[in-house]
Amino acid sequence: MLNLIILGTARWFYKWRDTLKPSQLNSLQYLIAKPSTADAKKIKSLIKPLKSRELKTLDKEVVTCHSLYVLIKCDCRFDKHTDQEASFKILIIKSFPELRESSFKLLDNGSFAIALFNVPIIELDRYIDRLHQRIFLLCQQHQKTIVRKNIKVGACDYCFGDDQTNVYQLAKSALTLSQFSLLQHCHRLSLSDNQEKGITSKQIVENIKTNKFVLSFQPLFDLTDGDILQHEAIIKVRHNTHGLLDAKPYITQVKTAKDALMIDKSILAKILKLVVTESSSLTVSINLHPDNWLSTQFWGWLSVCVDDLKLSSKLQFEISDDYFFAHKAAVINAFRVIKKDSAHIILDNVNSSKNIPMLINYKEVCGLKLSYQLVHLINEKTQHQKQIKRIINAGKLLNLPVYAVGVETQKELLTLTKLGVAAAQGFYFSRPLQELTEAVFH
Numbered sequence: 001m002l003n004l005i006i007l008g009t010a011r012w013f014y015k016w017r018d019t020l021k022p023s024q025l026n027s028l029q030y031l032i033a034k035p036s037t038a039d040a041k042k043i044k045s046l047i048k049p050l051k052s053r054e055l056k057t058l059d060k061e062v063v064t065c066h067s068l069y070v071l072i073k074c075d076c077r078f079d080k081h082t083d084q085e086a087s088f089k090i091l092i093i094k095s096f097p098e099l100r101e102s103s104f105k106l107l108d109n110g111s112f113a114i115a116l117f118n119v120p121i122i123e124l125d126r127y128i129d130r131l132h133q134r135i136f137l138l139c140q141q142h143q144k145t146i147v148r149k150n151i152k153v154g155a156c157d158y159c160f161g162d163d164q165t166n167v168y169q170l171a172k173s174a175l176t177l178s179q180f181s182l183l184q185h186c187h188r189l190s191l192s193d194n195q196e197k198g199i200t201s202k203q204i205v206e207n208i209k210t211n212k213f214v215l216s217f218q219p220l221f222d223l224t225d226g227d228i229l230q231h232e233a234i235i236k237v238r239h240n241t242h243g244l245l246d247a248k249p250y251i252t253q254v255k256t257a258k259d260a261l262m263i264d265k266s267i268l269a270k271i272l273k274l275v276v277t278e279s280s281s282l283t284v285s286i287n288l289h290p291d292n293w294l295s296t297q298f299w300g301w302l303s304v305c306v307d308d309l310k311l312s313s314k315l316q317f318e319i320s321d322d323y324f325f326a327h328k329a330a331v332i333n334a335f336r337v338i339k340k341d342s343a344h345i346i347l348d349n350v351n352s353s354k355n356i357p358m359l360i361n362y363k364e365v366c367g368l369k370l371s372y373q374l375v376h377l378i379n380e381k382t383q384h385q386k387q388i389k390r391i392i393n394a395g396k397l398l399n400l401p402v403y404a405v406g407v408e409t410q411k412e413l414l415t416l417t418k419l420g421v422a423a424a425q426g427f428y429f430s431r432p433l434q435e436l437t438e439a440v441f442h
Contacts, residue, residue, distance in 0.1 A: 066124060066157040066190075068116040069167050070131065071107075071175045075150040076139035087138065088112065095134045096127070107409075111175070119157070128155050128186050148185055152178040158191040165373055166249075167191055173246065176431075189245075201253040207237040208266050213247065214238075215270060216432035217284070220403060220425045223417050230283040230316060232425065233271055234432045251289055260289040261298055272305055275314050285316040285346060290323055294330050299337045306341045315341075318348040318369065325355050328362075338364050346403075350374075352387070356394035368395050370421070372406040379411040385419060392420045 078084050089104050092114060096102060101117040119127050132153050139146050154175025158167045174187040181187075207213055217231035235247040254260050268286065275284055292298040306315070317338065324331065324347060338345060344366040347359070351371045359365050368391065374384050392402045404416045407426030416424060 065118040065120055066159060068114075068119050068124065068127060068155050068157050069171050070114040070116070070128065070153060070155040071111055071171045072114065072131075072135065072154075073111045073152045073175060073179065074135065074139060076143050076146050078142050082142065088114075088135075091134055091138050092116075095130065113171075121157075124155075124157050125186075125188060128153060128188055132186050149182070151185060153186040154178050155186070155188040156191055157188060165376070168376075169372075172427075201250045201255075204237055204247050204250040205254060205259050205263065208235075208247070208263050211266070212238060213267075214244065215267075215274065218425050218432045219430055220285075220423050221429050222423050223413075223421060228282060229423050230285050231433070232285045232318070233267075233287070235267055248287060254289065257291050257295065260291040261295060264288050264292050264298060265301060268302060268305070283314055283316050283344075285318055287318045287348070290320070293319060293323070293334050294327065296333055299334050303337045303341065306343070315343045316346055316366070317343065318346045321347050321350045321352075321355070321371075325358070328358075335362065335364050350391060350402075353390040353394040356391065356398065356400070359398055359400065365400065367401050367403055367422075369403045369405055375404045375406050375412065375416070376408075377412070379409075379415040385415065388416075388419050388421070 078087075085104065085106055092102050092104055096116060099116055099118060103115045105113045107113060114131070116127060116131075132148075132151060136146070136148055136151055139151065152175060154171050154173070154177065156167045156170035156174060170189040170191055174189045177187040178185055214236050216234045216236060218234055219228045220230045220232065221227070222229050235251070236244040237247045238244055251263055254263060271284060271286060317334075319331070335345070343364075345362075345364045346367050346369055347365055348369045349371045350356075350368045351374060356368070370388060370391065374388055378384055378388070388402075395402045401422035402420070404421045404424040405426060407413055407416065407424045407428045409428060413424065413428060
């Protein structure tokens with residue numbers, strides 16, 4: 001009888017097998033082939049954990065959550081008995097109990113930073129709005145007259161492994177957009193390439209090609225007497241959602257030589273026209289697309305323009321430290337043009353003193369700009385202070401002044417001055433100016 005039952009079951013299975021759904025078959029096969037506990041452990045030991053760079057490559061396909069870095073500027077007056085940091089930490093924990101991790105930090109400039117981790121992508125803006133609302137309610141308990149526009153929020157959402165400096169700079173840009181807006185108190189910029197609201201290098205090319213960009217100028221201040229030494233040209237393009245955005249990060253992503261040439265020719269044409277009409281004798285410092293340092297066509301065009309306008313002494317060109325020393329033989333043509341026209345070069349993004357002695361043969365270089373990574377929170381980083389001191393000492397041997405960028409707090413400024421930095425630029429002194437005009441020195 002038992003044999004008949006087994007044979008009947010087997011006959012039924014083979015007869016109806018083809019009618020089963022694929023999902024049912026897979027389930028049956030899984031049950032039949034399920035490994036033992038010992039085998040499961042062996043299989044698990046063969047699975048290597050993904051490295052951060054491997055996770056990053058998968059972000060575009062499988063990620064469902066991002067982290068949020070939020071900068072908040074609040075005009076609320078807390079009484080001296082209130083522990084502001086503890087109040088905000090408790091607020092975050094209570095407001096976002098579903099998030100496993102979060103952090104809070106008061107900044108020297110009076111603003112504060114909040115990091116929220118593993119926020120669902122589809123709810124990023126809702127979390128930012130909720131954060132703004134909860135902070136408003138907390139502040140209202142301490143200052144009844146406060147209104148929503150007194151609390152400004154800038155946020156950057158990013159993926160695991162993204163560069164922290166870029167995250168911070170985007171959050172800061174978002175906060176600036178909020179501060180300039182009368183109605184929109186929260187802005188979010190995304191570091192991830194796959195965000196729908198992001199702007200692409202292709203859009204940047206089209207905007208510049210059709211002259212849809214504006215120039216502003218970041219002044220560089222002498223730390224001895226407060227005079228403006230030069231202005232760094234900042235290129236901004238308009239985005240439908242985020243307003244004016246700094247184009248520099250996107251311009252460097254442009255791949256074709258044709259587009260790179262068009263971009264710098266369009267930008268330089270506008271700068272040259274502006275400098276001609278400007279009565280000030282101040283120098284304008286310009287960042288070029290890396291490819292154009294090697295383009296004979298670009299430097300031939302620029303040489304003709306400069307000769308016609310007779311304004312070469314008003315121009316400086318910034319080139320990255322790493323790029324220059326990697327291509328110093330290839331950029332010799334660009335240096336010839338610059339030398340002929342009496343223009344100068346600033347070595348930008350300097351992180352180390354090791355290559356500075358080699359500049360003895362390049363008289364066109366007139367100064368060194370420290371990298372943002374070295375300058376940011378310099379008052380708290382003794383190793384960075386030692387590195388900057390070495391750069392300054394190496395620069396003195398060649399009579400090359402050292403400049404700082406991205407200065408945001410008085411503590412950073414005092415530390416840099418003590419180290420011997422000659423001049424600095426950043427939001428602590430002035431926002432980028434729409435015209436080549438005087439700015440307030442703190």
